[in-house]
Amino acid sequence: MSDRKRERLGILGGMGPQATQMLYQWILDRTDASCDQEHIPTLILSDTQVPDRTGAILSGQGEKVYKHLLEDARLLENSGCRCIAIPCNTSHYFAEDMQKELSIPIIHMPRETVRRLAEEGRKKAALLATDGTVQTGVYHREAERFGIEIWSPEPDIQKVVMSIIYDEIKQGKRGDAEQFARVDAAVREAGCDCGILACTELSVFNEYHGLPDFYTDAMAVLADCCVEAFGKKKQLF
Amino acid sequence: MSDRKRERLGILGGMGPQATQMLYQWILDRTDASCDQEHIPTLILSDTQVPDRTGAILSGQGEKVYKHLLEDARLLENSGCRCIAIPCNTSHYFAEDMQKELSIPIIHMPRETVRRLAEEGRKKAALLATDGTVQTGVYHREAERFGIEIWSPEPDIQKVVMSIIYDEIKQGKRGDAEQFARVDAAVREAGCDCGILACTELSVFNEYHGLPDFYTDAMAVLADCCVEAFGKKKQLF
Numbered sequence: 001m002s003d004r005k006r007e008r009l010g011i012l013g014g015m016g017p018q019a020t021q022m023l024y025q026w027i028l029d030r031t032d033a034s035c036d037q038e039h040i041p042t043l044i045l046s047d048t049q050v051p052d053r054t055g056a057i058l059s060g061q062g063e064k065v066y067k068h069l070l071e072d073a074r075l076l077e078n079s080g081c082r083c084i085a086i087p088c089n090t091s092h093y094f095a096e097d098m099q100k101e102l103s104i105p106i107i108h109m110p111r112e113t114v115r116r117l118a119e120e121g122r123k124k125a126a127l128l129a130t131d132g133t134v135q136t137g138v139y140h141r142e143a144e145r146f147g148i149e150i151w152s153p154e155p156d157i158q159k160v161v162m163s164i165i166y167d168e169i170k171q172g173k174r175g176d177a178e179q180f181a182r183v184d185a186a187v188r189e190a191g192c193d194c195g196i197l198a199c200t201e202l203s204v205f206n207e208y209h210g211l212p213d214f215y216t217d218a219m220a221v222l223a224d225c226c227v228e229a230f231g232k233k234k235q236l237f
Numbered sequence: 238m239s240d241r242k243r244e245r246l247g248i249l250g251g252m253g254p255q256a257t258q259m260l261y262q263w264i265l266d267r268t269d270a271s272c273d274q275e276h277i278p279t280l281i282l283s284d285t286q287v288p289d290r291t292g293a294i295l296s297g298q299g300e301k302v303y304k305h306l307l308e309d310a311r312l313l314e315n316s317g318c319r320c321i322a323i324p325c326n327t328s329h330y331f332a333e334d335m336q337k338e339l340s341i342p343i344i345h346m347p348r349e350t351v352r353r354l355a356e357e358g359r360k361k362a363a364l365l366a367t368d369g370t371v372q373t374g375v376y377h378r379e380a381e382r383f384g385i386e387i388w389s390p391e392p393d394i395q396k397v398v399m400s401i402i403y404d405e406i407k408q409g410k411r412g413d414a415e416q417f418a419r420v421d422a423a424v425r426e427a428g429c430d431c432g433i434l435a436c437t438e439l440s441v442f443n444e445y446h447g448l449p450d451f452y453t454d455a456m457a458v459l460a461d462c463c464v465e466a467f468g469k470k471k472q473l474f
Contacts, residue, residue: 007286014273014276014278014279015273016273016276017261017265017273017276017279018265021258021261021262021265024254024258024261024283025258028254028255028258028409029409033409034407034408034409035289035403035407035408036251036252036253036254036285036287036289036407037285037286037288037289038285039251039253039254039283039285040285041251041283041284041285041286042251042254042281042282042283042285043280043281043282043283044279044280044281044282044283045279045280045281046261046276046278046279046280046281047278048273048274048275048276048277048278048279049244049274049278050273051274052272052273052274075316079312079316166272170271170272170273171271171272172265172266172270172271
């Protein structure tokens with residue numbers, strides 16, 4: 001390690017793997033580089049064996065996931081990483097406890113996303129996320145700090161969101177624009193002035209379908225933060 | 238590590254990073270999985286700081302690259318990887334020496350590619366690759382074992398190949414189909430019955446432009462081998 005110490009971006013991913021793959025693409029797209037060596041050295045642990053986060057949290061089995069994630073984060077910490085990005089919103093339920101155990105920073109995706117919305121003057125955000133992310137209040141807590149109200153869908157619409165995540169994207173499908181239209185209608189009717197794509201599978205859906213700017217993509221914010229952390233942001237992006 | 242020992246696919250990449258990103262996409266596309274946990278746990282070291290391989294080999298500085306790659310491979314070996322894929326053809330100049338130092342196998346991309354051509358009954362293959370890969374004879378050596386003749390372009394056409402790799406793909410551009418048409422014309426005129434895309438930047442070019450089946454993409458062969466090594470090959474692909 002010696003001369004290359006702490007030079008790497010660490011990505012704790014695999015939740016799901018397609019989102020991890022896409023985060024890395026977005027980082028490459030945002031990097032100002034004209035040869036291999038100008039890109040950010042990156043270590044990506046695509047740990048597909050982390051138990052399902054929503055399932056574990058809602059059934060009181062969170063401790064097992066926490067230990068698994070902490071072990072993964074330590075691998076990155078011990079392998080020359082300077083900071084850690086976690087392309088899974090639901091996992092951020094564990095981020096603060098993990099941070100206390102680590103010597104390198106976790107880039108907190110929900111916090112950075114809400115910070116951006118606050119900078120844009122948004123007041124009421126629709127939270128599109130897994131049941132785990134909604135029910136644990138990860139985004140609610142961050143939004144409260146910035147004075148933003150969080151709205152989350154009624155159960156029938158939340159089921160549609162979960163279906164896009166689990167029945168479509170996680171199964172390698174591309175999802176259905178009409179399904180999302182039902183969600184969008186509910187969001188607009190609730191009087192939200194913005195929406196948060198707060199599950200990285202919805203970020204994958206966004207990549208495939210190109211949702212309007214009304215929706216802030218948490219993983220796109222994460223990609224920006226990663227590139228900025230290494231001073232490699234491309235101009236005019 | 239304990240209960241998750243040797244469960245991971247190791248990717249020693251970053252040469253270039255876009256090719257590494259694409260290899261991982263191709264692995265996901267080829268994997269039979271309907272949830273995160275059915276995907277292959279993967280550790281990707283995108284080490285963009287490896288000195289340019291062609292430059293180093295042709296100037297007699299190969300030892301520095303070798304040491305760098307071996308250190309990277311050891312990180313993967315010591316982090317629960319079962320085997321190592323290297324999405325960089327030129328780097329395979331060092332693969333046999335590296336293999337002697339490692340306890341886990343390197344999936345040898347040039348060997349597996351030539352094996353496939355032999356199975357298909359090909360006799361004369363056009364080698365489209367960096368100057369480093371052409372001049373060190375990595376593919377020539379493997380082809381000889383399988384009784385396949387290797388043809389490589391005259392200097393003016395080889396310059397076009399190098400320009401696609403270095404002036405286009407490595408700079409984040411998409412390359413030019415007309416440039417490739419000049420290469421293709423020379424390959425056909427030489428009487429080759431197949432071509433090898435033997436630089437992973439040309440694999441990226443192939444992803445963007447969709448070259449005909451006449452060209453066997455070495456990185457696609459590597460992706461197949463990775464998925465097969467974990468028994469996760471999707472049917473009907």
